[in-house]
Amino acid sequence: MEMKKYILFGAGYYATVAISLLGKENIEFIMDNNRDKAGSSVEGIAVYPYCEKKSQCGHYTIVISVSDRYCPQIEEQLKKDGFKNFLTVGRIQSEQTRKKIEGRFDNISVYKKAIGWIKNNSVDGQAIICNTGKRKGYPEVTGYYIPTLIRWGYRDIATGYADWLISIQKPDGSWYDTDNVSPYIFDTAQILKGLIAIREIYNDKNKIDSAIVMGIDWILSCMTEEGRLITPDMTCWGDDSSTCSELIHMYCLSPIADAGRIFNRTDYTDKAKQILEYYKNNYYDRIMNFSLLSHFYAYVMEALIDMGESDMARAAMDRIAKIQKKSGAVPAYNNVDWVCSTGLFQFALVWFRLGDMEHGLKAFNYACRLQNASGGWFGSYLSEDNCDEQNDYFPGEEISWANKYFLDALYYKNAAEFNGCASEFMDKISKNDERYTFVRDAVAKAGKGSRILDVGCGKGRYIRNLLQDMPFNRYSGADISKNVMKWLDGSNVECREGTLTSIPYNDAAFDVTYTCEALEHAIDIESAIKEMSRVTRPEGYVIVIDKNKASYGALEIGDWEQWPDESYLKSVMEQYCYNVEVKHGLVYENMNCPDLFSAWIGIVR
Numbered sequence: 001m002e003m004k005k006y007i008l009f010g011a012g013y014y015a016t017v018a019i020s021l022l023g024k025e026n027i028e029f030i031m032d033n034n035r036d037k038a039g040s041s042v043e044g045i046a047v048y049p050y051c052e053k054k055s056q057c058g059h060y061t062i063v064i065s066v067s068d069r070y071c072p073q074i075e076e077q078l079k080k081d082g083f084k085n086f087l088t089v090g091r092i093q094s095e096q097t098r099k100k101i102e103g104r105f106d107n108i109s110v111y112k113k114a115i116g117w118i119k120n121n122s123v124d125g126q127a128i129i130c131n132t133g134k135r136k137g138y139p140e141v142t143g144y145y146i147p148t149l150i151r152w153g154y155r156d157i158a159t160g161y162a163d164w165l166i167s168i169q170k171p172d173g174s175w176y177d178t179d180n181v182s183p184y185i186f187d188t189a190q191i192l193k194g195l196i197a198i199r200e201i202y203n204d205k206n207k208i209d210s211a212i213v214m215g216i217d218w219i220l221s222c223m224t225e226e227g228r229l230i231t232p233d234m235t236c237w238g239d240d241s242s243t244c245s246e247l248i249h250m251y252c253l254s255p256i257a258d259a260g261r262i263f264n265r266t267d268y269t270d271k272a273k274q275i276l277e278y279y280k281n282n283y284y285d286r287i288m289n290f291s292l293l294s295h296f297y298a299y300v301m302e303a304l305i306d307m308g309e310s311d312m313a314r315a316a317m318d319r320i321a322k323i324q325k326k327s328g329a330v331p332a333y334n335n336v337d338w339v340c341s342t343g344l345f346q347f348a349l350v351w352f353r354l355g356d357m358e359h360g361l362k363a364f365n366y367a368c369r370l371q372n373a374s375g376g377w378f379g380s381y382l383s384e385d386n387c388d389e390q391n392d393y394f395p396g397e398e399i400s401w402a403n404k405y406f407l408d409a410l411y412y413k414n415a416a417e418f419n420g421c422a423s424e425f426m427d428k429i430s431k432n433d434e435r436y437t438f439v440r441d442a443v444a445k446a447g448k449g450s451r452i453l454d455v456g457c458g459k460g461r462y463i464r465n466l467l468q469d470m471p472f473n474r475y476s477g478a479d480i481s482k483n484v485m486k487w488l489d490g491s492n493v494e495c496r497e498g499t500l501t502s503i504p505y506n507d508a509a510f511d512v513t514y515t516c517e518a519l520e521h522a523i524d525i526e527s528a529i530k531e532m533s534r535v536t537r538p539e540g541y542v543i544v545i546d547k548n549k550a551s552y553g554a555l556e557i558g559d560w561e562q563w564p565d566e567s568y569l570k571s572v573m574e575q576y577c578y579n580v581e582v583k584h585g586l587v588y589e590n591m592n593c594p595d596l597f598s599a600w601i602g603i604v605r
Contacts, residue, residue, distance in 0.1 A: 004027060006018075006026055007056075008027060010032060010074070017089050018065040028060060029047070062085065063088070107559050125157065130400060131399045132397050137164065140190045141404065143190045144404065146194030151407070151408075152524055153530060158194075159201075162198050165191050165195065173218030174215070181235070184233065186248055186249065188215050188218060220256070220268075228275075229275060234246075242333070249279065253275055253303060254307065256268050257306075294340045295342050298350060302346065336391075340393050342402040345367050349405065357413075360413065376400075378399070425458045435545045435588055440470075460491065478504055481497075500515060500519060503535050512536070518546075520561050529575075546597070569600055576602070585598070
């Protein structure tokens with residue numbers, strides 16, 4: 001009979017914690033210094049006085065199951081009695097958490113490989129390929145990649161894409177397909193989404209605005225009086241209307257409406273609404289029922305949200321939810337089992353935008369696990385439930401748009417999660433907390449009248465203290481969650497929606513840019529530091545306060561959360577800053593782990 005491995009020292013609450021961690025079957029008995037507990041039991045495990053059982057302890061690992069307050073005296077007692085083989089409940093919890101973190105599905109690598117695939121499959125820095133079987137620049141997808149790339153901090157690639165797209169626009173304002181055969185409304189509209197997204201940072205505003213207006217005018221020249229969009233050629237769509245149909249023209253409306261607002265063109269906004277009404281009135285059943293390949297049907301769903309028809313999208317997606325499998329898979333069509341990779345990501349992002357985290361996460365996580373070793377995704381995959389089918393949507397080619405929608409879904413997942421938990425964010429921090437004093441001291445060095453930015457500002461607990469201590473500065477904030485920034489309303493702080501990888505402020509706009517416990521959620525640490533440095537003037541300060549990788553196990557962390565390694569983050573900052581310093585072991589409120597927090601500071605070159 002196998003001997004049990006552990007005995008517990010302490011018969012209170014922490015004994016139950018230890019039992020849950022180690023398993024009741026692995027614990028021989030429990031000891032306690034309190035003789036009054038002798039003869040009792042904890043979850044059926046007998047309790048004995050320590051003095052009676054200590055002679056039997058040598059063959060076991062002793063687990064000290066008391067609060068941190070009493071651990072030192074129990075440790076001394078055991079050492080005095082000659083025992084060395086003992087652990088604390090806290091140590092066991094930490095080690096188990098560390099193992100879970102190290103053994104979990106590596107989500108961050110999915111992101112890194114996806115970004116690597118995009119870089120490896122960009123043609124001369126100008127365009128993204130169509131697919132691995134057709135390695136030509138794909139204008140349409142190159143266009144709608146631009147807002148995605150900007151969102152994740154790749155402005156340089158996005159700018160190269162925009163330059164190429166403007167250079168290949170036809171004199172009538174249209175854009176052609178990959179093979180440069182015919183103009184397409186859909187392709188033109190997706191390119192316009194990209195140009196509109198980048199226009200504020202593009203170096204030739206007149207040039208890009210002219211391209212946008214020409215493109216919109218060409219699309220609207222293809223509009224009938226009743227509001228239908230008729231594209232000059234549909235060859236690329238194939239001849240099966242159950243795969244793709246002109247319903248996808250609904251996904252062309254947001255750039256028309258956006259251009260209307262940008263250029264104060266009410267004719268644009270009015271026509272966008274008219275086109276929407278045409279498709280709603282004439283294709284209502286096909287809109288509300290899963291009637292196309294999931295990739296194209298998801299275009300329609302996202303278009304509804306873009307155009308303010310979230311209730312319609314929600315009703316249609318509720319029907320999709322009913323056919324979603326327990327695994328998270330959603331069939332590519334309404335009568336098959338195989339899945340379309342990009343359709344899964346698109347459905348996920350639609351669910352996230354609608355606030356349906358349950359179905360969105362299931363679809364998203366399933367699709368992430370389909371990623372190929374290259375970092376890309378085939379257009380489709382056979383279902384694990386049915387190997388007798390034949391999937392016919394790019395089954396052996398990696399399609400460029402799958403990576404785009406993976407990144408979009410990831411962004412909307414993060415936004416939905418942070419918006420959903422806004423009320424849980426802390427709104428105060430002690431002025432004696434070293435996380436705050438580190439930032440305060442750097443702001444003081446910048447001098448009076450400095451421009452200060454808090455990225456990932458949350459409810460503004462750092463900014464509130466700074467406003468009291470140094471009211472003579474100008475403070476700004478950025479956060480992915482509009483909901484959480486409402487706590488700063490009325491505080492004379494400019495707040496903009498944004499992320500660490502896409503900070504919504506101009507170059508060199510700030511004297512000090514800091515982020516506190518937000519880099520761990522940024523996913524792309526290198527892009528985040530690059531962005532923080534971009535918005536900070538030369539000789540200004542970039543500061544990061546966060547948990548460090550060496551403390552993994554101290555707390556549970558999210559599936560997409562990562563704590564930066566001190567040396568690694570220092571080396572990243574040194575690409576943009578000099579005199580980078582790291583301070584380990586910041587003293588913080590309710591400190592449970594003395595080495596948990598670190599601070600990094602550098603001076604921008």
